[in-house]
Amino acid sequence: MSAQYAYDGSFPGLLCALCAALTARERPLDIVADRELQPMLLAPTIPITTDEEKADRFMGRIDDTMGRHVRRNLVRTFLSDTPGRELLIYDYLSFIREKGPNADGHLTHPAVAPVHAVARKVTVEAHRLTGMARFTRVAGELLVAVMEPRHRVLPLIAPHFTRRFPVDRWVMLDVGRGTGLYWDMKELHEVESGPETTRLLNTPPDSATGDIYEKMWRQYFKDIAIPERKNPRCQKRFMPTRYWKYLTEKR
Amino acid sequence: MDIEKKLQILGAAAKYDVSCSSSGSRRPTPKGGTGNGVSAGICHSWADDGRCVSLLKTLFTNVCIHDCAYCVNRRSNDIPRTAFTVDEICELTMEFYRRNYIEGLFLSSGVMRNADYTMERLALVAKKLREEYRFGGYIHLKAIPGASRELIRQAGLHADRISVNIELPTEKSLLLLTDKKKDDIMLPMGEISSAIVENRDERKHLRSAPRFAPAGSSTQLIVGATPENDHQIVRLSEGLYNRFGLKRVYYSAFVPVSSDNRLPALATPPLLREHRLYQADWLMRYYGFTAGEILDDRTPFLDEEMDPKSAWALRNIHLFPIDIQTAPYETLLRVPGIGVRSAQRIVIARRHTRLGYDDLKKIGVVMKRAKHFLTVGGRTLLPGSGRPLRLIRRDLITRAMLGPSLQLNLFAA
Ligand code: SF4
Numbered sequence: 001m002s003a004q005y006a007y008d009g010s011f012p013g014l015l016c017a018l019c020a021a022l023t024a025r026e027r028p029l030d031i032v033a034d035r036e037l038q039p040m041l042l043a044p045t046i047p048i049t050t051d052e053e054k055a056d057r058f059m060g061r062i063d064d065t066m067g068r069h070v071r072r073n074l075v076r077t078f079l080s081d082t083p084g085r086e087l088l089i090y091d092y093l094s095f096i097r098e099k100g101p102n103a104d105g106h107l108t109h110p111a112v113a114p115v116h117a118v119a120r121k122v123t124v125e126a127h128r129l130t131g132m133a134r135f136t137r138v139a140g141e142l143l144v145a146v147m148e149p150r151h152r153v154l155p156l157i158a159p160h161f162t163r164r165f166p167v168d169r170w171v172m173l174d175v176g177r178g179t180g181l182y183w184d185m186k187e188l189h190e191v192e193s194g195p196e197t198t199r200l201l202n203t204p205p206d207s208a209t210g211d212i213y214e215k216m217w218r219q220y221f222k223d224i225a226i227p228e229r230k231n232p233r234c235q236k237r238f239m240p241t242r243y244w245k246y247l248t249e250k251r
Numbered sequence: 252m253d254i255e256k257k258l259q260i261l262g263a264a265a266k267y268d269v270s271c272s273s274s275g276s277r278r279p280t281p282k283g284g285t286g287n288g289v290s291a292g293i294c295h296s297w298a299d300d301g302r303c304v305s306l307l308k309t310l311f312t313n314v315c316i317h318d319c320a321y322c323v324n325r326r327s328n329d330i331p332r333t334a335f336t337v338d339e340i341c342e343l344t345m346e347f348y349r350r351n352y353i354e355g356l357f358l359s360s361g362v363m364r365n366a367d368y369t370m371e372r373l374a375l376v377a378k379k380l381r382e383e384y385r386f387g388g389y390i391h392l393k394a395i396p397g398a399s400r401e402l403i404r405q406a407g408l409h410a411d412r413i414s415v416n417i418e419l420p421t422e423k424s425l426l427l428l429t430d431k432k433k434d435d436i437m438l439p440m441g442e443i444s445s446a447i448v449e450n451r452d453e454r455k456h457l458r459s460a461p462r463f464a465p466a467g468s469s470t471q472l473i474v475g476a477t478p479e480n481d482h483q484i485v486r487l488s489e490g491l492y493n494r495f496g497l498k499r500v501y502y503s504a505f506v507p508v509s510s511d512n513r514l515p516a517l518a519t520p521p522l523l524r525e526h527r528l529y530q531a532d533w534l535m536r537y538y539g540f541t542a543g544e545i546l547d548d549r550t551p552f553l554d555e556e557m558d559p560k561s562a563w564a565l566r567n568i569h570l571f572p573i574d575i576q577t578a579p580y581e582t583l584l585r586v587p588g589i590g591v592r593s594a595q596r597i598v599i600a601r602r603h604t605r606l607g608y609d610d611l612k613k614i615g616v617v618m619k620r621a622k623h624f625l626t627v628g629g630r631t632l633l634p635g636s637g638r639p640l641r642l643i644r645r646d647l648i649t650r651a652m653l654g655p656s657l658q659l660n661l662f663a664a
Contacts, residue, residue, distance in 0.1 A: 108606070131293045132296070163280055165285060228520050235298070
């Protein structure tokens with residue numbers, strides 16, 4: 001009988017669940033994170049234990065047999081928080097397993113198109129935020145970027161900033177999810193919601209540091225628009241208002 | 252004058268230069284330094300006029316010995332004048348960059364004392380940013396018309412891009428509105444383009460040879476200040492792409508900044524015309540069109556009501572319909588409603604299935620326009636082909652989203 005799989009919500013956890021479901025060769029009723037689990041009357045729930053090593057091996061097999069582009073789509077779909085994403089990924093992987101690595105090019109197929117669409121949304125937001133993340137200088141030369149992205153993009157964009165600002169200490173916070181990544185000039189650390197984070201989270205975006213460069217940036221931003229060409233529609237299309245809250249020049 | 256006030260004057264004065272691109276240069280972060288170049292470029296913000304902000308775009312000084320009629324900095328204009336110091340610009344760039352406001356610096360300038368004196372200052376800013384501040388972000392410098400070869404070569408060693416603005420499409424207009432000659436502009440442009448070509452060859456043999464302006468060169472043309480037609484403009488652009496290897500030609504709708512009687516009195520800048528010129532430019536750079544296909548002597552201006560590709564397709568209706576399953580990529584690109592991204596997706600997807608109407612929609616094709624030009628599943632999409640052009644035309648008319656979305660629109664249909 002078809003079952004639902006429950007995993008701990010982590011990425012390795014999902015990989016273990018996918019591995020189990022694909023091995024069972026029967027489409028699961030659902031794959032859900034424990035926190036979203038609702039008991040089903042007529043179907044068994046199979047709890048998945050997260051095993052990092054097993055997850056790594058599974059990922060390695062995907063790389064080898066399906067290709068890096070499949071891993072990329074898988075990761076991005078997982079980071080999207082779209083409801084039902086686990087099953088989308090399951091269908092995608094089982095389709096590619098059946099048809100071979102090139103099946104990813106079957107762009108209009110119902111097993112492929114949704115994953116591409118979701119992964120693309122995540123990619124677009126990540127790209128946007130590489131440009132629209134704003135760092136504010138707080139005490140002790142620390143740079144803090146606060147954001148509230150739709151998707152869990154921090155792990156995607158942090159490497160860009162480690163390359164770009166290797167010799168600064170900085171932290172990026174996803175306040176919607178209460179998570180963050182901290183760069184200590186050597187490596188990235190996940191930030192838990194400890195007292196330090198809370199203090200940073202409470203640093204109002206409009207920090208009263210009186211940073212002269214923030215002030216100049218705001219003025220500059222006003223000055224470079226050509227008044228005869230004012231075009232709020234175009235501006236909002238490229239820079240949706242939901243991001244404005246944390247943009248130095250727009251708050 | 253403090254730096255805040257200077258930025259207010261010199262930042263605002265640079266706004267008529269429309270180039271904002273930070274693409275084309277992959278530069279690693281210097282050891283112990285800050286910043287890198289990302290070859291696709293990154294937009295950081297969009298100003299109230301809808302233009303992307305990617306670089307700190309500013310003048311070094313708004314002092315100028317010239318008197319170009321269309322320019323706010325012209326000698327005869329009564330405005331406050333100032334100049335940054337080299338260190339002020341470097342600090343500003345670094346501090347803005349560290350806060351992730353920008354990809355780098357775009358430095359232009361009025362001509363202070365003489366061309367070489369000014370060019371030397373600009374080159375010094377770039378050198379200092381690279382060597383003292385260990386900055387790996389993007390630097391775009393303007394070459395000052397009339398500056399010596401030697402200085403331009405030096406500047407290009409530290410900059411990612413170096414460019415000269417042509418501004419006016421013909422020498423006649425240039426002579427009418429400025430005290431510059433064609434050579435003042437074309438000589439530095441030629442110098443830059445040959446330096447880029449030589450450098451490319453040199454690096455083929457010697458990987459360690461220093462790079463010269465790896466992101467290439469660009470230029471800007473003002474549209475609507477002088478009587479040239481669109482045909483002349485796209486032909487000029489085509490020549491610049493082919494002969495000088497320019498990466499980009501920017502078009503800037505003329506914004507009247509003075510009431511000089513040599514200039515036309517325009518109520519509003521010709522934004523729609525500018526928008527259509529960008530579309531025509533894209534057709535030449537990404538869609539394989541030649542200037543002669545887009546316009547000719549009989550059709551000297553771009554159609555205001557529809558994009559240039561639609562206008563071309565309508566004039567060449569005898570080449571259609573094409574079969575979605577078999578037409579080569581280059582032909583797909585010529586169909587109104589199919590952009591670069593959807594053409595690529597069609598080519599991939601049709602290997603797996605026979606594409607239908609809904610598939611094309613899913614792929615991102617704008618069917619309202621494309622349906623007139625396609626055979627899908629062996630049939631034309633419209634009952635009774637040979638429809639009157641008037642009806643096709645109606646579906647091709649689009650309300651242009653004004654404001655050149657310089658970066659993102661690239662792959663739109
Ligand atoms: S040389 Fe440049 S800055 Fe000077 S007036 Fe002419 S266009 Fe303006």
